[in-house]
Amino acid sequence: MSAPRAAGLGLLGLACLFAVAEAVPRLGLVDPRHLPPATAILRRLATELGDASLWTALGETLRSWALGLAIACCLAVALGVLIDAVPGLRAATASTIEFLRPIPSVALIPLATLLFGAETGSTLLLVVYAAFWQVLIQVLYGVADVDPVARETARSYRLGRWAHLRHLVWPTALPYVLTGVRLAAAVAFILAVTAELVIGSPGLGLRIQLAQSGGAVTEVYALIVLTGLVGVTVNTAVRAVERRVLAWHPSVRGEAAR
Secondary structure (H helix, E strand, C coil): HHHHHHHHHHHHHHHHHHHHCCCCHHCCCCCCCCCCHHHHHHHHHHHHHCCHHHHHHHHHHHHHHHHHEEEEEEEHHHHHHHHHHHHCCCHHHHHHHHHHHHCCHHHHHHHHHHHCCHHHHHHHHHHHHHHHHHHHHHHHHHHHCCCHHHHHHHHHHCHHHHHHHHHHHHHHHHHHHHHHHHHHHHHHHHHHHHHHHHHHHHHHHHHHHHHHHHCCCHHHHHHHHHHHHHHHHHHHHHHHHHHHHHCHHHHHHHHHHH
């Protein structure tokens, strides 16, 4: 499917969603006090966008998201490469990884609150933990996908560790790494907002919580819409970076050709 057609269908889907969200409360199917019409939500969103404190809260959320994602990616890539480089380390760490990976980040909220209180550090802890596993698993898949024949050839040419990593492991693992980063970016944003909602650390989540506590239903929906728009923007930006970095990769070239 061509890009313009896909974009057109996407806009059509949004228009249908808007129409449903506008019609349901106006037809009395849902109490407007619980679900305001879409036009009322958008008007409130426009008002909120003129408030400087909203942009401060958004900046706090994006700062926690970006810093947590960067820390998680650096740690995951370093650990994944180390596990591949040290013989026997993958087998030794497999059970530990499989034990820790399924633990939901929200289960760490009591620990985060105990360590950092209602501060940005709590949000960072949850974001790093959630994003770390997304990237690490992809890195492990990537380094394991290196062609065994290429490994033997590199060994026969006595390539050093740095040359082996740079010319053999990294080009193979990079598509996996970027897939992990893309998945982690979405998870990190979700956890950043969730932590702010539950813990009360500064950001969009705290602003939603305060609006809900004050009974400002329309404002709550407006902030939720804004959160969704930011999430879409984040995902689009990360995918654009992925395509640019992997412009040499056959999968990206094939996608561009279509």
